[in-house]
Every structure is written in C-alpha cells, then in structure tokens.
Amino acid sequence: xxxxxxxxxxxxxxxxxxxxxxxxxxxxxxxxxxxxxxxxxxxxxxxxxxxxxxxxxxxxxxxxxxxxxxxxxxxxxxxxx
Numbered sequence: 001x002x003x004x005x006x007x008x009x010x011x012x013x014x015x016x017x018x019x020x021x022x023x024x025x026x027x028x029x030x031x032x033x034x035x036x037x038x039x040x041x042x043x044x045x046x047x048x049x050x051x052x053x054x055x056x057x058x059x060x061x062x063x064x065x066x067x068x069x070x071x072x073x074x075x076x077x078x079x080x081x
C-alpha cells in the first residue's frame with residue numbers, strides 16, 4: 001500500500017457515502033475484471049467522481065480509482081461494524 005493511500009485511508013470520512021454509492025461500488029469491484037478495459041475505466045472514473053463528492057478529504061489524484069473504491073468500502077464497513 002502506498003504511503004499516500006495509507007494516509008488517506010486513515011483520514012477519510014465516509015459517513016456521507018450513500019447506500020446507492022456503496023451498492024454501485026460493491027457491484028463494480030465484483031465485475032470490473034470481466035469488463036472490457038475501456039468500460040471498466042469509464043465506470044471507475046464516474047464512480048470515483050461520485051465518491052469524491054461524498055467523502056472528505058478527497059483522495060489524492062495519484063491513487064488508482066479501484067483503490068479509492070475499495071478503500072471507501074473498507075472504511076464504511078469499519079464504521080458500521
């Protein structure tokens with residue numbers, strides 16, 4: 001894990017993450033390996049934009065979208081127990 005990702009993961013507030021966003025993120029992580037690469041990238045970028053609008057602070061630009069998506073789901077699970 002990169003230092004930037006680790007620092008952001010420890011600081012991110014996911015309390016405003018909507019249930020719809022969580023469901024879409026979970027679906028993406030289940031299916032992205034079977035998607036054509038272009039489709040996967042497009043979906044990931046759209047999902048990342050939604051996530052960035054719902055979390056604070058936003059992730060560093062250097063973090064891959066799939067890592068952003070996985071990290072917010074992990075953080076959300078931690079706060080929900």
